[in-house]
Amino acid sequence: MSRTISLAVAGFSVLLALGLIFGGQTAGPGAARVPFAIVVFGVQLLYVLAWTMAIRPPAMLVIGAIGLLAAAAADIGALLPTVASLAPVGYAAAGGFVVAILTQLVRPADRTRVTESLGATAQIVVGVVAFATLIVLSRLQLGGTQTIVVALAGTGSALMIARLTDAVLPWPRLAPQVPRGAAGVVLGAMGGTLTSAILGVYVVGFTPVTAAVVGLVAASAAVLTDLATSYAEASRQMAGDPPTMWVARYMQGPLGGFALAAPLSYALGVLLFN
Structure with missing residues (x-):
């Protein structure tokens, strides 16, 4: 995977997070x-x-x-x-x-x-x-939009950091056929958790500790889902299937990460505030 593509996927992840966060604030x-x-x-x-x-x-x-x-x-x-x-x-x-x-x-x-x-x-x-x-x-009366901010900011940051790390240091390779490194997965999850923890200082209803927990769950799930889509694409190519359209291939991971982070964010919001 080229550095340009990794940077583009990182930017797409940030745009997804910003769109959903600001959309949630209008609700x-x-x-x-x-x-x-x-x-x-x-x-x-x-x-x-x-x-x-x-x-x-x-x-x-x-x-x-x-x-x-x-x-x-x-x-x-x-x-x-x-x-x-x-x-x-x-x-x-x-x-x-x-x-x-x-x-x-x-x-x-x-x-x-x-x-x-x-x-x-x-x-x-x-x-x-x-x-x-x-x-x-x-729609939750307590902590709903705040949870969206904390969880999705951590998700977007995690995916961005993971992809940026792969652009610079895709090491150690998790599999020869998968152009991703373990450093990106680890740093992405850690970076997403840190982002949420920092927001916990400013977002009403959260503390750095509770925000870090939300960020850890959402960010870890997102980066692992993103990684799993890379493995799935490599498996399809090894099986002789025609390659996926490149736009779909690179959008699939971040979208899958946010799809899993969304219900986890709901569950955490209910657990913390209701």
């Missing part, structure tokens, strides 16, 4: 939450495009469309209820997964690949719906 009661939902849906759209093109499931266009419908349903379910709840988000994920599988069962060309498609479908549908948990988190 207010009632219709004032709609702008944040639009920001979240934009990220979900990027996720569906990148992951669908990267893993290429059977009936790729159909699965991508179902992923977007599940994302929209999850966002609406996160916005409309009078009391904020994850239940509609979970229903959207389950419904999207079931519809995706049934769609492939009725297509003769894809019926023989249903088993293969189960994992890919789950990654796309569940991953894209996970972003909607940020909308639910922003």
Whole structure:
């Protein structure tokens, strides 16, 4: 992986974090939450495009469309209820997964690949719906938007530091086929934790210790997910599959990292403030 690409991915990670953080700060009661939902849906759209093109499931266009419908349903379910709840988000994920599988069962060309498609479908549908948990988190009366700031700042910093480290020192290599180094993973998780801890001094409701815990969980999950996508791409190439479109390949990791950090941020926010 060239230094230019590593720098570009680092910048993309920062932009994702800033977009979601500032979007969360605009969230207010009632219709004032709609702008944040639009920001979240934009990220979900990027996720569906990148992951669908990267893993290429059977009936790729159909699965991508179902992923977007599940994302929209999850966002609406996160916005409309009078009391904020994850239940509609979970229903959207389950419904999207079931519809995706049934769609492939009725297509003769894809019926023989249903088993293969189960994992890919789950990654796309569940991953894209996970972003909607940020909308639910922003609706919590105590600590919701503050948790978004602390957790996603740590996530974005971790991914940025990991990629910048790979641009300068991709060592020690974790596998010959994967152009990533252990130093980036470790420094990324540490840097994300430190970023959150510093914010804990200034963000209401947090202390440096509680913010560091949130940052550690979110940052570690994000950098490991980012690394896992690099391994998955290397495995596909070793299996003889055609290479993924380069834009999707490099967007997949950061988007996957934020997709996992989102529900973890919700769980930590609930644990700390409710």
